[in-house]
Amino acid sequence: MKVPVLRIPFTDDDRAFMRAGIDEILNSGMLTQGKHTERFEQLFRELTGARYSIAVSNATAGLEIILRALEVEEKSVxxxxxxxxxxxxxVIHSGNRVIFADSDPRTLCLDVEDVRRRIAPDTRAVILVHVGGVITPAVHDLKRLCDERGLHFIEDCAHAHGCALAGQQAGTFGVAGAFSFFPTKVLTTGEGGMITTDDEGLYRRALMIRNHGKNPACGNRMSEMGHNHRLSEFTALVGVQQLARAHTIIDERRRVxxxxxxxxxxxxxxxxLELPEDLQSSYYKYPVYLDETIDRSRLKRVLKEQYGVSLTGEVYADLCHTEPVWQTHTCCGRRRTNGATPCLHGSACNGTASAADFPGAEYISRHHVCLPLYPDLDEAELTHVVESLERALSESGGD
Ligand SMILES: Cc1ncc(COP(=O)(O)O)c(C=O)c1O
Structure with missing residues (x-):
């Protein structure tokens, strides 16, 4: 039996709905920013309980728009x-500098005390990522820290559609959140993103930044440093279909x-991974910590080659501060030049972090795997995954 890394099921009804929708869009001549985009946004507000929602081209753009709308520029995040x-x-594309912080192996998410230590005089925002669908119970401490220090608290919700902590949905803890609809995500439109916020001012600015900076209040002249981060109606149509089935999709993931x-x-x-008691996760990932004696590469190879089980990517095996891009670029995105001061931030931007600086994240990155998890995995497949894992673990001890 083969268990692939991912299947994205679309039922006959889903396909019929989308075929009819495509015809309707073609007949209407309204190919972007039309009624499907509005409906997609409305359904997302209903899912999250956020007051405002803005459909955008992807989550990366969503985060960039949030930072621009908050006027965070030439600062650190x-x-x-x-x-x-x-x-x-x-952070970099919005004209800012990145400061990396450590994470807690119990939650995979930011370590609040480490964030506190790393706040610099020019820090203006913190982005909490709900890694694997985990909303850390420390979210409230982090928010309090941000409030005390005058920092914007932003959520990267790329992994967290429909996740809630004590009933409060991801995307409603900070000033704004950004969701991704990339194909591996809990809900997908192929490419796509959504911003959620309760802040009307941020909402209005984000609408303009998404659309080349056009300001409806002054005859669509450009009053913001905008971009094209719109979503086409065809993509929004898939979003409407996904949201109509969101509860079924999430329930299925919870069953697995x-x-x-x-x-x-x-x-x-x-x-x-032991999840916080109050968390209702949508299980973007199902992380499993391995004993120190297990060779992870060997385990993954044995599972795939001998048992046909493909594990999904870890969250994460490669930490951001180790990416090769930092050999050629500084933490504000400027290209390093021989001996010359690379940017306005000087030595603060040189990115000299080492593994010892991030012990929690290092532990996470080395010691876990993620099991296949998607809606239509049946009982026989799941039994095969578990039995194969048990056998592969016994064949992958260190020697
Ligand atoms: C944590 C996290 N943030 C942001 C993104 C970016 O999402 P997108 O591809 O929609 O820009 C991803 C995508 O995988 C992600 O995993």
């Missing part, structure tokens, strides 16, 4: 090193997670 580089790139929870209990060599 703290992000976890345990994230996808897009979080850091959004419950199967793993039950089956992995007591398994030698593997320990599923």
């Amino acid at each position: 703290i992000v976890p090193t345990n994230t996808f580089m897009a979080t850091a790139f959004a 997670a419950r199967f793993y929870d039950k089956s992995l209990r007591g398994m030698a060599g593997a320990r599923p």
